[in-house]
Amino acid sequence: MSKSNPANLKYTKDHEWALVEGDIVTVGITDHAQELLTEVVFAELPAIGKKVEQGKQLAAVESVKSVSDVYSPVSGEVVEVNTELEANPGLINQDAFGAGWIAKVKMSNPAELEKLMDVAAYGKVMES
Amino acid sequence: MxxxxxxxxxxxxxxxxxxxxxxxxxxxxxxxxxxxxxxxxxxxxxxxxxxGELKVEGPEALALLQKAISRELGGMENGQMRLGVLCNEAGGILDDLTVYKLADEKYMVVTNASTKDGDLAQILKVQRDFGFTDAKVVDSSxxxxxxxxxxxxxxxxxxxxxxxxxxxxxxxxxxxxxxxxxxxxxxxxxxxxxxxxxxxxxxxxxxxxxxxxxxxxxxxxxxxxxxxxxxxxxxxCAMNLYGHEMDDKVTPLECRYGWVTNLDKDFVGVDALRELKARGLGKKLVGFELVDRGIARNGYDIVAGGQKVGVVTSGTISPTLGKAIGLGYVPPHLAVEGTEIGIQIRDNVVKAQVVKLPFYKRG
CATH class of the missing domain: 3.30.1360.120 (Probable tRNA modification gtpase trme; domain 1)
Known part of the structure; x- marks a missing residue:
C-alpha cells in the first residue's frame, strides 16, 4: 500500500512532489508513482546549472520495463542532485518522499507555486 | 483479449x-x-x-517443412528438435520457430503467439503453391x-x-x-x-x-x-525476440540467424538471401554494453560520427552482470568487437561499445 502523502508538500498531476524551502524546491516522485513504476533500476539526473521550466523534463526514472520522465514542478535552475541515486536508484522505491529525492531547483518564479496542488487535491488525482 | x-x-x-x-x-x-x-x-x-503449436503430418510433411523453413530438417532423428525461421519471398522473417520431429512423417512446429495465424497461413500457402498435397497441417494451439x-x-x-x-x-x-x-x-x-x-x-x-x-x-x-x-x-543470452530483433523487414543473415539458415537448400526466400549474401549485408545485429550511465531501449538511435547509423532493438540493465546491455543494428564496418558507438538517450549521446555475444553464458 502507498504511504500517505505528506501534508507539507506540493504535488503535480504527474505525481511529482515539491518541498518548498525559501526559493529552493526539492523535487521527487510520489510513493504512488514509484508503485506504478515498480523497481527503479536507473535514475537519469540533470546537470547542475541546468535551466528547467515548469512542466518540462527535469529527470528520468527507469524500471526494468519502462522509462518515465520526471517533470519539474517549477521553473528555475538545478542547484543540487541526489547523487546517492546513481549507486542506489532503489531509494526511490524505499523512500520516495525522503532519501529518494531527485533534485533541488532554485525557482525563478514563485508565482508558479499557485499551479501546484495541495495534499487534498493530489489525493483526488490519485483516486481518479 | x-x-x-x-x-x-x-x-x-x-x-x-x-x-x-x-x-x-x-x-x-x-x-x-x-x-x-x-x-x-x-x-x-x-x-x-x-x-502456438502446429502439427504437420503425412508422407510430404518433411518436404513441406523443408520448403517453408530455412533450416535443414533432413537427418533429424525422432526426438530431436531444431530452431529455424519462416521467411517470405524477400527473405524477411515471418517468425522464428522450433521444429520437433515426432516420427518420420510427423512434426510439431512451435510458433510465437502473435505470429501463429500468419505462420499457419504461410505454411498452407507453401503447401498450395508447391503442391505438397500429401501432408496435413493442423493447428493444435x-x-x-x-x-x-x-x-x-x-x-x-x-x-x-x-x-x-x-x-x-x-x-x-x-x-x-x-x-x-x-x-x-x-x-x-x-x-x-x-x-x-x-x-x-x-x-x-x-x-x-x-x-x-x-x-x-x-x-x-x-x-x-x-x-x-x-x-x-x-x-x-542474446536470443532474438520477434518484433524486436526480427520482423518481416529483417533477414536471418542480418540478425545472427545465419546458423539456422541453410542457403544450400531450397526454401521460400532463399533466392533473395543468396543474392543479399553475394551483394553484402547493409546492417548487422550486434551486442553492446554502455560505457557511460544509461539504459538503451528499443527504438533508440545508434549514432557514430555525429550521424544516425542504426537502431537499438532491445536493452536493459543486466541483472546478472549489473551492466547496461543491448542489441541493435549497425552497418557491417561497425559490427566489430571493441568498436565505440553512441546511443541517443533523450538529449544525450551515451557512449557504448560493441561486445562479444552472448552477454551471459551458464558456467
Missing amino acids: QKTPLHAKHVALGARMVDFGGWDMPVQYGIITEEHRNTREKAGLFDICHM AVLGKLDLQGPVSQAILQPLVADDLRKLKFYHFVETEILGGYAIVSRSGYTGEDGFEIYLARDKIGVLWDKLFEIGAPLGLKPIGLGARDTLRLE
Whole structure:
C-alpha cells in the first residue's frame, strides 16, 4: 500500500512532489508513482546549472520495463542532485518522499507555486 | 483479449498483467530482477500457453517443412528438435520457430503467439503453391498447453512426474511421455540460457500441472516468472525476440540467424538471401554494453560520427552482470568487437561499445 502523502508538500498531476524551502524546491516522485513504476533500476539526473521550466523534463526514472520522465514542478535552475541515486536508484522505491529525492531547483518564479496542488487535491488525482 | 488457462492463477498471485500480442499475460508477480535471479539460481515456471503449436503430418510433411523453413530438417532423428525461421519471398522473417520431429512423417512446429495465424497461413500457402498435397497441417494451439520450467533445479522438480530418466535427455531433444495420466512432450530447451524444459500437455490439464510443479518445486525454490524476467533472461543470452530483433523487414543473415539458415537448400526466400549474401549485408545485429550511465531501449538511435547509423532493438540493465546491455543494428564496418558507438538517450549521446555475444553464458 502507498504511504500517505505528506501534508507539507506540493504535488503535480504527474505525481511529482515539491518541498518548498525559501526559493529552493526539492523535487521527487510520489510513493504512488514509484508503485506504478515498480523497481527503479536507473535514475537519469540533470546537470547542475541546468535551466528547467515548469512542466518540462527535469529527470528520468527507469524500471526494468519502462522509462518515465520526471517533470519539474517549477521553473528555475538545478542547484543540487541526489547523487546517492546513481549507486542506489532503489531509494526511490524505499523512500520516495525522503532519501529518494531527485533534485533541488532554485525557482525563478514563485508565482508558479499557485499551479501546484495541495495534499487534498493530489489525493483526488490519485483516486481518479 | 485472450486468456491462458492459468489466467485466474496469475491474477490470484497478484501479477501485473499486460497485453502481449493480444494475450493478457503476467509481466511480473513481484520484482523482475528477483524473478530473473531466481531462475538463474534455482528455478522458474513460465506460462507459455499463448504460443502456438502446429502439427504437420503425412508422407510430404518433411518436404513441406523443408520448403517453408530455412533450416535443414533432413537427418533429424525422432526426438530431436531444431530452431529455424519462416521467411517470405524477400527473405524477411515471418517468425522464428522450433521444429520437433515426432516420427518420420510427423512434426510439431512451435510458433510465437502473435505470429501463429500468419505462420499457419504461410505454411498452407507453401503447401498450395508447391503442391505438397500429401501432408496435413493442423493447428493444435487450442488444445495444447505449454509450461517452461527453467533453472538449475528444474530436473529435480520435473523428474517425479515423468517415468523417463531426464538425466538421459540431451539438449534440444525431447521425449513423448505421460504426465498426470495424459500425453505430454518434454524437451530439454528454453529461452533463458539455463538448463530446463519446455513441457506440452493437454490445455485442460495445465492448471493441475502448474499446481503440482509448485507442490514439488516450492520447497526447492521454484517461483512463477513473468514476461519481464523472460525478456531480461533471453536478452542476457542474446536470443532474438520477434518484433524486436526480427520482423518481416529483417533477414536471418542480418540478425545472427545465419546458423539456422541453410542457403544450400531450397526454401521460400532463399533466392533473395543468396543474392543479399553475394551483394553484402547493409546492417548487422550486434551486442553492446554502455560505457557511460544509461539504459538503451528499443527504438533508440545508434549514432557514430555525429550521424544516425542504426537502431537499438532491445536493452536493459543486466541483472546478472549489473551492466547496461543491448542489441541493435549497425552497418557491417561497425559490427566489430571493441568498436565505440553512441546511443541517443533523450538529449544525450551515451557512449557504448560493441561486445562479444552472448552477454551471459551458464558456467
